[in-house]
Amino acid sequence: MPLALSTSWNAYRYTDAKSMLFEIKQLGFNNIELSFNLTGSMLDEIAKSAHVFGLDITSLHNYCPIPEGLSREDALPDCYSISSLNPGERKLAVKYSKRTIDTAHSLGASAVVLHCGRVEIKDRTKELIFLYNNGKKDSREFKGLKEAFIKERSLVAKDFLDSALYSIEELSLCAAEKGILLGIENRFYYREIPSFEEIGIILGKFKGANVFYWHDTGHAKVMQNLGFTEGDNYLKAYAQEMAGIHLHNVAGCLDHQPLNKGELDFLEFKPYLKKETLKVIEAHQPATAVDIEESRRLLEGIFNGIL
Secondary structure (H helix, E strand, O other), X not given: OOEEEEHHHOHHHOOOHHHHHHHHHHOOOOEEEEXXXXXXXXXXXXXHHOOOOOOEXXXXXXXXXXXXXXXXXXXXXXXXXXXXXXXXXXXXXXXXXXXXXXXXXXXXXXXXXXXXXXXXXXXXXXXXXXXXXXXXXXXXXXXXXXXXXXXXXXXXXXXXXXXXXXXXXXXXHHHHHHOOEEEEEOOOOOOEXXXXXXXXXXXXXXXXXXXXXXXXXXXXXXXXXXXXXXXXXXXXXXXXXXXXXXXXEEEOOEEEEOOOOOOOOHHHHHHHOOOOOEEEEOOOOOOOHHHHHHHHHXXXXXXXXXX
């Protein structure tokens, strides 16, 4: 599968979808992933214009389009949590996720990337990142905070995971009717679902269905840097059930960097990828157009034969 670029790189700079698509096409891409910050009117424009620019839409990131009543800034992938224990919020999360699935089907995409909610405890990830950035990863303060965070999450996670599983089951049935794959993405914040172990639980429950793993290179590296996982554990464990991958680099715990800047060696991912794996560059601003072009060329050189 050829490389796609996520519109998360440039969508916030545009209200005009045609200009957004034109910029992406000028950088040498024929495939795109639609990000979660697009309005309904932008989606209508994309539906009319993508073929004009010779762009195929491979995947959508939930929620796409943004839910009614929310601004583009507030309509984050976790604005409604599919793991919520509040029936009203969970219902909204499922409703708008189904709309993303419908949109993916209408645009000819093959997959929807899902965030699976969170365990409703205070998140400590940014506190750990602050200590990490100040050279205190091996300090008693860092270790104590991380151990307490892990323990607190483990004590209350089950009900939230069960709620997420219930939601995914409903979404899986909807997606199956439309021929859409669901990609369960590994997360950046430790309180989010799924944790490393929870990915296996989700994939086990839906084995043989249309629910797959979606690997995020930056999130995995941040979890490694903070000591929650080791090396390429995610890919060793789940690559055989992987539908797609978000490719971006990391500097310390700052993710969504262009591929040409950061700590990751993308050659290490090649053995885990198949030709049919959806491959999406997900660099964000302030990555420049030059950075994006260099990222594309870098990956095309590395992934030659599986694009």
